Amino acid sequence: MELKELRQKNAKQLSEHLLELRRExxxxxxxxxxxxxxxxxxxxxxxxxxxxxxxxLGAMDKGQ
Structure with missing residues (x-):
């Protein structure tokens, strides 16, 4: 997935995607x-x- 597509997701979607990537x-x-x-x-x-x-996810936590 492109970085541009990842930036459009919210924190929950990113967390779910991270879980899928870890499984993969x-x-x-x-x-x-x-x-x-x-x-x-x-x-x-x-x-x-x-x-x-x-x-x-880290950038979202810091509010950037």
Missing amino acids: QFNLRMQKGSGQLSQTHQFGRVRREIAQVKHL
Whole structure:
């Protein structure tokens, strides 16, 4: 998801999206451990998106 799209969400929606991303990250980790993961670039995408969501949630807490 693009950063522009993430900025349009409220805090509750961002928290839900963060939970989904964490689940996806967990599933990718399990696939890697069992040798089933073929698209390793997904790790970076999920990690980057988690960081973006956490950054936006932190900015909302500070009132920016």
